[in-house]
Amino acid sequence: MSRSGASPQSPEIERLLALDKAHAWHPYTATIDRDPVYPVRAAQGCVLELMDGRRLIDGMASWWCVIHGYNHPVLNQAAREQLEQMAHVMFGGLTHAPAIELVERLVRITPEPLQQVFLCDSGSVAVEVAMKMALQYQQAIGERKRVRFLTVRSGYHGDTFHAMSVCDPVTGMHQLFNQVLPQQFFAPAPAPGFGEPCTEADIADIQRLIETHRDEIAAVILEPIVQGAGGMRFYSAEYLQRVRALCDEFGVLLIADEIATGFGRTGRLFACEHAGISPDIMTLGKALTGGYLTSAATLATEQVAETISRAKPGVFMHGPTFMGNPLACAIANASIDLLLEASPGSSGQGWQANIARIERALAAGLAPCRDLPGVAEVRVLGAIGVVEMTQPVAMRGIQRRFVERGVWVRPFGRLVYLMPPFVISDAELQGLTTAVGDVLSSAIASRRVNSASKRVCSCSGVCACPCWNS
Numbered sequence: 001m002s003r004s005g006a007s008p009q010s011p012e013i014e015r016l017l018a019l020d021k022a023h024a025w026h027p028y029t030a031t032i033d034r035d036p037v038y039p040v041r042a043a044q045g046c047v048l049e050l051m052d053g054r055r056l057i058d059g060m061a062s063w064w065c066v067i068h069g070y071n072h073p074v075l076n077q078a079a080r081e082q083l084e085q086m087a088h089v090m091f092g093g094l095t096h097a098p099a100i101e102l103v104e105r106l107v108r109i110t111p112e113p114l115q116q117v118f119l120c121d122s123g124s125v126a127v128e129v130a131m132k133m134a135l136q137y138q139q140a141i142g143e144r145k146r147v148r149f150l151t152v153r154s155g156y157h158g159d160t161f162h163a164m165s166v167c168d169p170v171t172g173m174h175q176l177f178n179q180v181l182p183q184q185f186f187a188p189a190p191a192p193g194f195g196e197p198c199t200e201a202d203i204a205d206i207q208r209l210i211e212t213h214r215d216e217i218a219a220v221i222l223e224p225i226v227q228g229a230g231g232m233r234f235y236s237a238e239y240l241q242r243v244r245a246l247c248d249e250f251g252v253l254l255i256a257d258e259i260a261t262g263f264g265r266t267g268r269l270f271a272c273e274h275a276g277i278s279p280d281i282m283t284l285g286k287a288l289t290g291g292y293l294t295s296a297a298t299l300a301t302e303q304v305a306e307t308i309s310r311a312k313p314g315v316f317m318h319g320p321t322f323m324g325n326p327l328a329c330a331i332a333n334a335s336i337d338l339l340l341e342a343s344p345g346s347s348g349q350g351w352q353a354n355i356a357r358i359e360r361a362l363a364a365g366l367a368p369c370r371d372l373p374g375v376a377e378v379r380v381l382g383a384i385g386v387v388e389m390t391q392p393v394a395m396r397g398i399q400r401r402f403v404e405r406g407v408w409v410r411p412f413g414r415l416v417y418l419m420p421p422f423v424i425s426d427a428e429l430q431g432l433t434t435a436v437g438d439v440l441s442s443a444i445a446s447r448r449v450n451s452a453s454k455r456v457c458s459c460s461g462v463c464a465c466p467c468w469n470s
Ligand SMILES: *Cc1c(COP(=O)(O)O)cnc(C)c1O
Pocket: 122, 123, 124, 125, 127, 156, 157, 158, 159, 223, 228, 229, 257, 258, 259, 260, 261, 285, 286
């Protein structure tokens, strides 16, 4: 990447930012009193280059997606080659090599019973598709009253309506829509942490819910092992095994939402593997195309697919315009092959060794944060590192400090977390973890007089109160 180009005061940057401010509605934001946004010119490997020439180490992998880093020559080549053939063609009545190669790969690398792949366009749609499959399945076996879903609190499954209905009702950002959302069953978030056993008490609530409402529940839906945007929690593999057993006992389907966890992020190719279980339906998205294009997939067992297909109306009722987009499929194939080959930085020992390397660096680098005031917990699993604060962080102030420190980290709520591209170097990892420690401790050191109470704020400088935002 060239470092030349727009200077901080460049009229071109100002023009673009003015237009952005006037017309671009960013995720989960208002159109007035806007949070600052940082214009990116290019990205390479694990570095984002802003239009003003500043370079940021990327700690987010653009929300779990960019596992191979930005501007990867192999993925670029796959995109170019497919572009020369066709960018898109409808999937109704037609098929093509990129989609066929992709469904073959997905069936090969996911747990064995998953045999049928429905390609779709985004994670939320994959969740909608999974839930519709569960409903059609229960209809097909004559369980017509099984039209509701059971999930655990602290989950996140997307922003469309049925996906919203199974997000955490409090932290899930969707209380606003409670009046129109289908009402689902919620068990408490899994209590035992990753690596811990699951006691009878830990499973009692979800067991009682399944037993009591077995005639109403079509499926249990949850994120296996790692709950992402709903709280960045890591939970016991035994808990997941117990839920699988309960689903089997009561004829309820299990949907594993692997949209965030899939493709190696947790140290296993799919998080279900930590528990050695296989769901009836699995959703994939995010890292599927290495972050190049929006694409997702819903996988079902032969039994689920066949049961749906044998019953009236004899088809599965879904079909997005852009399903199986050839460009996305070609890049996904290249991305999966890249992952399964030895990843760069792993000294040729395969992707597992590389994730283990990232896990060690995150654990060592974030450990000092444990001693900071205002920090509730530090936890690491695979290529995910989380610093949980006792109070919500003030996004605006803390985001600016991270950018000033040369890293891209975007906290939410009480969570400051890292999920870097897998190609990240040891030096870049150290840059990220020291920045997290430095920014959190400087925020704490510079706590200010609360403009409302006129006292030194007790918020440790990292909350969302006016003292930090001023
Ligand atoms: C991101 C996410 C989704 C939604 O995916 P989109 O592509 O944003 O629609 C669903 N489930 C989980 C677990 C996710 O992390």
